[in-house]
Amino acid sequence: MEYTFLATAPFGLEAIVARELEELGFHDRTVENGRVYFKADPLGALRCNLWLRTADRVMWVVGQFQAETFDELFEGTKALPWSDWLPRGARFPIEGRSVKSQLSSVPACQSIVKKAIATKLTETYRDSWLEETGPTFSVEVSLLKDQVTLAIDTSGQGLHKRGYRVETGPAPIKETLAAALVLLSRWKAHRPFSDPMCGSGTIAIEAAWIGAGIAPGLLRSFSMESFGWLSTQEIHDIRDEAEAVKEHIPPMNITATDIDAHAAALTTQHALLAGVGKYIQVSQQPLRQFSPVDPYGCLVSNPPYGERMGEDREVRMLYRQLGEIMRKQETWSTFILTSHEEFERLYGKRAEKNRKLYNGRIECHFYQYLGPLPPRPKKESEQQAHLA
Known part of the structure; x- marks a missing residue:
């Protein structure tokens, strides 16, 4: 089954990220400022994390709606089927950003989203207290002109964290x-x-x-590998496929x-x-x-x-x-x-x-x-x- 994902990118690099996605076989793309939307299944999402060179993160879009008040933000978030995505015990820290929106306080938006998800999970699992001791599903709430996008981070650390740089100079470049x-x-x-x-x-x-x-992601892991979306064998296969490239490196x-x-x-x-x-x-x-x-x-x-x-x-x-x-x-x-x-x-x-x-x-x-x-x-x- 295909889902909507977005690859975040610094301003000016969106077209490069879109071109990379095209070369990876993801043709259904929409480019916006700082992000490129695309369709993929879970295996495709892992492939993007593994192979994208210029994107910052790969996010799984789980909901989009309008919200001009905190009540609308709470209800729109709570209406989503969070128990389908977050297992009992999951950790779900909230990141946030707001641009040109009525709800301009990012900490307040993060708090509302956290409360809405917790309320929905408590009702679904019938738990009086949520023990966040399981895998991490980092949730981002992004508001742009009162349009809310809720997404789960599949990357973990930013994709610039390749795993080979142990120390940087005085003016490092990502x-x-x-x-x-x-x-x-x-x-x-x-x-x-x-x-x-x-x-x-x-x-x-x-x-x-x-x-x-x-x-570029061969030396590191990604948060989605702990989500339970893919079997251990599927993860090994896609990584083995990438490792095989090393046998044919040109001079x-x-x-x-x-x-x-x-x-x-x-x-x-x-x-x-x-x-x-x-x-x-x-x-x-x-x-x-x-x-x-x-x-x-x-x-x-x-x-x-x-x-x-x-x-x-x-x-x-x-x-x-x-x-x-x-x-x-x-x-x-x-x-x-x-x-x-x-x-x-x-x-x-x-x-x-x-x-x-x-x-x-x-x-x-x-x-x-x-x-x-x-x-x-x-x-x-x-x-x-x-x-x-």
């Missing part, structure tokens, strides 16, 4: 955003890839996982460098934990020494923004240096995420494309300088000419 930058670059495994300001290595590792076709040329020795060491550690250590060449190296030999490469980086006091001068020099280096690499494509308003001027060239994204709460732009694509292999060119 794994989901790093994957989005790589996907937006349209990089493929047959091209060289580099991040010369790699920090703790997140972008390079996500690129390696994308190039290798490794499921890749990925480099990650940073001027900071600790950052380079972290990148090495994280790459090993992610299972892609042998595919990423890591070294301590200042940006000025970046001089790739192979043509038609792809540089994707999240350099310092100069947001901290005293950093702006160094950051300006860094951006100028990057522009000078990449102007000599005519066959390379460059993709930079930064919040610095003068990046293009300092880099010395206007970007072909410019996309607004958010790194946490920081409004950034993803500057895209598109180099030529590598020539097609001779056999492919001859085959296409023959078909023409």
Whole structure:
């Protein structure tokens, strides 16, 4: 049986999440700000948790209704068949958000929803007290223009928690955003890839996982695995299917460098934990020494923004240096995420494309300088000419 789910996403990445869902075979999708609705069965929901690279969470939508008063919120919530979803003893913490709605107090909305669910479960199970000692079903109440959406979180921890990052640098980028930058670059495994300001290595590792076709959720578990929706065998089968991909990883040329020795060491550690250590060449190296030999490469980086006091001068020099280096690499494509308003001027060239994204709460732009694509292999060119 199919249910309605939604994949949450940072603003600006909804189309990327929708494209990922399409590639996973979920064609019935609706895109809204910060979320993508889709239809799936429980096995499909687990597949999405396992394979989506850029979504924050996968939520199971259990109810939607209008509410302008707390009474309407209580009654609309209580009317839902919670005992069909929450077993006796289930823990059900409530998360909430409210945007442009009459019910603007999020704590109050959370309290009302908690009370309504507890009342319904008490009536159904005929328990005078609910012992929340079982599996966790985290419930989200979301209000947008008085439209209430109630959903159960199937992910648990946010999907950016891949399981390979034990420590971060001073300005970390979420794994989901790093994957989005790589996907937006349209990089493929047959091209060289580099991040010369790699920090703790997140972008390079996500690129390696994308190039290798490794499921980003393979190192972790999801809350829905304890819901009782799927048998142990079904869960093992879908994970074994993802593990099998590792047997056919193509060769890749990925480099990650940073001027900071600790950052380079972290990148090495994280790459090993992610299972892609042998595919990423890591070294301590200042940006000025970046001089790739192979043509038609792809540089994707999240350099310092100069947001901290005293950093702006160094950051300006860094951006100028990057522009000078990449102007000599005519066959390379460059993709930079930064919040610095003068990046293009300092880099010395206007970007072909410019996309607004958010790194946490920081409004950034993803500057895209598109180099030529590598020539097609001779056999492919001859085959296409023959078909023409």
